[in-house]
Amino acid sequence: MARARRSRPTGVVTVLKRARRLPLCPLAAVFFAATASLPAQTVPPQPIAPPPVTSTTHSESGLSESKAPMTKDQAAELFRSVDEILAFVAKDSHLKASRPVKRKLLTRDQVQRDLRSKMSEDEGAKRLERSELVLKKFGLLDRDFALKPFLLSLLTEQVAAYYDPKTRTVNMLDWVKPDEQKSVLAHELTHAVQDDRVHLEKWGTPGPTDISKNVGDDNRHIQLDEASTARESVTEGQAMAVFVDYELKDLGKTLADSPEIGDRMREMASDTAGSPILARAPLLLQESLLFPYGAGLGFEQQLLQSGGVDVAFAGALDRPPGSSHEILHAQDYLAKTPVPVLTMPDIHGLLDKDWDPYDVGVMGELDVRIITELFGGQQMAGPLAVAWNGGIYFAAQNRNAAPAVKQTPASIGTIYYSQWKNRDSARSFLKIYAGALARKYSALKKVDLPNGDEDHLLYSTSEGDVWLSLEDTGVFISEGYDRAMAKQLEAKYREAQGRGPLMQAGSQMPQHELTMGFRSLLPGIGVPRAVIDATHRLVQ
CATH class of the missing domain: 3.40.1000 (Protein Transport Mog1p; Chain A)
Known part of the structure; x- marks a missing residue:
């Protein structure tokens, strides 16, 4: 059943992240590895017999989708834009772009094939199954809900350009108009400069992944488990801030000097009417998917206003928050207020x-x-x-x-x-x-x-x-x-x-949280299209 649009005083919530241990990004994190098995291309691929006329359709996400693959010239122009956009990202975030970024153009079939592959991997599938049973026991999912096939449909609907830190490759889609992918690239290339500073693959999963067997393990998991909620909210929130700045650049505005835009955007991002599959998703999946983007943007916006660009970007990467509480209450993060454990x-x-x-x-x-x-x-x-x-x-x-x-x-x-x-x-x-x-x-x-x-x-x-x-x-x-x-x-x-003990906000003692832990089981696919649509509607 579609849910009515809701406004949240503290921002929007995103999906599940115990899956960097399992597969799923709009729900939060399975996407980064989604196409790691595909060979990276450093030159534009040859088009597949482009037709004489290219017609487009407006997708449910707000992106214009081409009925035919983009041409060789379009692909070349899109590939060239990566370096220009990367320079904008580095300037906007004050994070250095010290290494080249590979670029790859994917077909819809390649994306769907790799999503299925990642969600069927033995380790990931087992973790997803374990998380599903616990979430159903707590009543967060209905007992008869088929999680895996729903996630595959949801991720396929929401996929956009995405960055893979394992291969340092930005993956683009050959069925979306090149001009409409550029703002998405600003978001994804923010992950590339973050990767230069903290090496995202390791930074995002600092805690244990084994099953706890004794009281020592129990407390080690509670105090040192992966920082999926908070750390992903930092990386996605920063990428959203740059994404918004890129959209506003022709207007001479930024998120820092136009905070009302960020506030309105977070409210709009909670409207799932333009994404049919997301609209009928359980509340858990809607919240888990959108939290890192909406609440993460709100967190970064408060840091920008309180300490400027360096505090919001390099500062948050070097001293990451450790809980969803700090993301929802950035003032506690800034004040280093202890979070109860x-x-x-x-x-x-x-x-x-x-x-x-x-x-x-x-x-x-x-x-x-x-x-x-x-x-x-x-x-x-x-x-x-x-x-x-x-x-x-x-x-x-x-x-x-x-x-x-x-x-x-x-x-x-x-x-x-x-x-x-x-x-x-x-x-x-x-x-x-x-x-x-x-x-x-x-x-x-x-x-x-x-x-x-x-x-x-x-x-x-x-x-x-x-x-x-x-x-x-x-x-x-x-x-x-x-x-x-x-x-x-x-x-x-x-x-x-x-x-x-009490965990100090920003200490290297991240927590695994029930709902967001599920997110890490998902493959990383980049910013959900529901969020892209909200931004386009607001800025244009």
């Missing part, structure tokens, strides 16, 4: 006999915003997300589940512990989460408790017990474990808090 207790002694560790990470402010909007509506999402004060989750798979059941969320048990800035917000979140349980479980039944109250809730389901408990400002939620086990787990989680 909760501590994982040692629960392996309780669980490992019957449960295999499956996933562990941070449930950050962005995750809370998405969950609250999905379960409780948009009006509740903003205020509750701001009241979030730290959250972690753990997922395990039942060792005794039948092979067929292990392919479903029914085999997964989850724990989610969160802290809040006040008790009222904590209680509101507990109620919203409890109210959505009927959407996830077909055989849900509330269990009456002796001396029960609204802060302690127990439900029975076909997939095991669900226990929700509020103490002080901490909410504990267990799904899939029996009540006795849940009570033991809760005691360990509550006892462990207060002893964990």
Whole structure:
């Protein structure tokens, strides 16, 4: 179902990024490697029998698509423009372009073939499957939603020119008019100058990718996992800033001196009406796809206004933020305000006999915003997300589940512990989460408790017990474990808090966040066409 356009006070949200570990860019990150297997071309390719007349269609994304491949002359002119645009990018960002950039022209079939290949790779496919089960267990995706084929359709619709840091190649499309690809090149070539400074492939994935096996691993993942949300928001936000400046150059304006343009653009980018597949995507995918571009642009805009170009570009690359909270609240990043990181207790002694560790990470402010909007509506999402004060989750798979059941969320048990800035917000979140349980479980039944109250809730389901408990400002939620086990787990989680370290904003301690972690499983395809369309509508 298409969603109505929504305005967000803190910017738009983008997609999933646990997949740089899996494949998907508009959702956030699978695209950078999408065409790594194709040989780079350093000269324009020969056209495929260009027809005497070239007709065009206006795509759903706002780009004009040619019904025939571009001609040899068009390709040569587009290839030549790369160096000119790269010079503009370097001047606009104050980042040096110290190495040449290869350029490649791709057909639609090549792009689709490579997307399928990347999303079918053994390691990536397994990670995507694991993320899908956890997201469905939390209710962020419907149980019957077929994620992989939908992602392939979505990425194919949204693909535009994109930069591959592995081969230092900018990939262009032979079915899109050359003039309309140039502004997209300004975005993608920003990644090239970023690559010169920090080597994006390594910089974007600094944390562990293995499965956590003990409490030491658990806390290492929580504190040192990949910085997919924050770091991708920096790279895409910077690229969006240059993209906007390139679009405005003939008007003599920039994002820095026309901040209202960035504000309007972020609002327009949330309108998915021009992208039919994106419009009917689950809220999780819409938010995950657009967050690095919209919220990232907002983050960079605040840095530009507070410290200028060098702070916004080189400064953010050299001292990257570590969480979605800092992207949404750039003032906390600039002030180096500590971001709360909760501590994982040692629960392996309780669980490992019957449960295999499956996933562990941070449930950050962005995750809370998405969950609250999905379960409780948009009006509740903003205020509750701001009241979030730290959250972690753990997922395990039942060792005794039948092979067929292990392919479903029914085999997964989850724990989610969160802290809040006040008790009222904590209680509101507990109620919203409890109210959505009927959407996830077909055989849900509330269990009456002796001396029960609204802060302690127990439900029975076909997939095991669900226990929700509020103490002080901490909410504990267990799904899939029996009540006795849940009570033991809760005691360990509550006892462990207060002893964990606080992550300093900008320190080299990035977090893996549930929803944005999914993004890293996707192949990097560049700026989504929905964002390009929003910019063209605004500037032209």
